[in-house]
Amino acid sequence: MKKELFFVRFLKNPLKIGAVFPSSRFLATRMIEKINFKTAKVIIEYGPGTGVFTKELLKHQQKDTLVVLIESDPYFYQKLVEKYSGKKNIIVIHSSAENVEEILKDLQITQVDYIISGLPFASLPKSVTQTILEKTKRVLETDGYFITFQYTLYKLADFKKYFPSISLKKEYRNLPPAYILSCINKK
Template identity: 50%
Template sequence: MKRLLFLFQYIGNPRTVGAILPSSRFLGDKMMEGIDFKKAKYIVEYGPGTGVFTKKLLEKRNPETIILLVEQNKEFYSLLKEKFKDERNLFIVYGSAENIIEHLREYGIPYIDYVISGLPFASLPKGVSNKILLETSKILKKDGEFITFQYTLFKKTFFEQFFTKIDVKREFRNVPPAYVFSCSMPQNDMGELYGV
């Protein structure tokens, strides 16, 4: 059922959905590898889709850790609201990652430890990608990470405009195989969201 929904959403919205099938559990594991779940207080996920990565985040997180999901596809948003309706410290926003600072202010979240992203940067308009990554670089705390996957290395130089350190890993057990990018600014103390 979820696979069919994903396929239909891809056919209708190929620029924003970006894949024909949900991500594999192997890719999900690779996306979680670098997260320090004991220390993370705030995690954001952009474009959670059917919730493959969300489920893993919820399994591994400290129960006090706050997770914010940002989904702009109405069908996926409705699915996530129903699927995770009983979860504590999980907030789901129907909106764009471009407006992440507004979303964080709405929930009183001062900064982010990790941003997990399923957004298809290869097919998003450049202006949208620019805004998302610029806003993301502002909300990450010192040594925070932006973790995303892409199907090619094409966007690596683009990510390097916003992050000074990028680690890349390959996951073959996904359709199609994917690259996981862990992006950070280790020397940069960004301060908190409200300009402190």
């Protein structure tokens, strides 16, 4: 997708899109570096947008690993369906990350190994952030990872409330530079 189209989607709904340009391949590589693809059975991606992280996930996906993409923007959802429809072990869902428990119940999945997120938590209402983080914690396996990136550490305290064990890295080769938060689910 061209950067101009991404920018138009941002202008139409800045609270949901949260970025002016798609994430860089450098950020995508950093986002997946904690994933053990040899053992992962289920990986969810919140807000895949143009699929920059999805592309990296699928490069390393094992044949028995299920990847579930949850996208709320109708345009991005349609583009993801066009790209991945009919591909083995990839499911594209048009919904919000707030509905992750219901989505997994419908798919008959009880726990998830990894959740990657491109959601703009800094621009989401506090109640939405809390709902997503609470449900994310519940669906993750013990010692599973919730990995997200943020342009600021504005909501770091919210993440720590649900995930006290967080490692932080910064990727400068992104516009703008981004923090990668790797949150381990300790129960």
